[in-house]
Amino acid sequence: MSSRTGGTTAFDRLRARFDGRPHACEECGFVDEESEWAAATTGATVEYRHECPGCGDTTVRRYRL
Numbered sequence: 001m002s003s004r005t006g007g008t009t010a011f012d013r014l015r016a017r018f019d020g021r022p023h024a025c026e027e028c029g030f031v032d033e034e035s036e037w038a039a040a041t042t043g044a045t046v047e048y049r050h051e052c053p054g055c056g057d058t059t060v061r062r063y064r065l
């Protein structure tokens, strides 16, 4: 058992933004119900990448923290 310190970070909030919102591919329109966004952050920005299972196109979303 590990106790979690701190609360919800901006990173968590951004992550939650994608949960429950299936991503529709901008290229082929494929709706990925179980879309997995790979998140990477530099500290100032967070970048989400999603690769479409339908056409392989990669969508990138970038947000400032």
Ligand SMILES: [Zn+2]
Pocket (backbone or CB within 6 Å): 025, 026, 027, 028, 029, 030, 052, 053, 054, 055, 056, 057
């Ligand atoms: Zn696609």
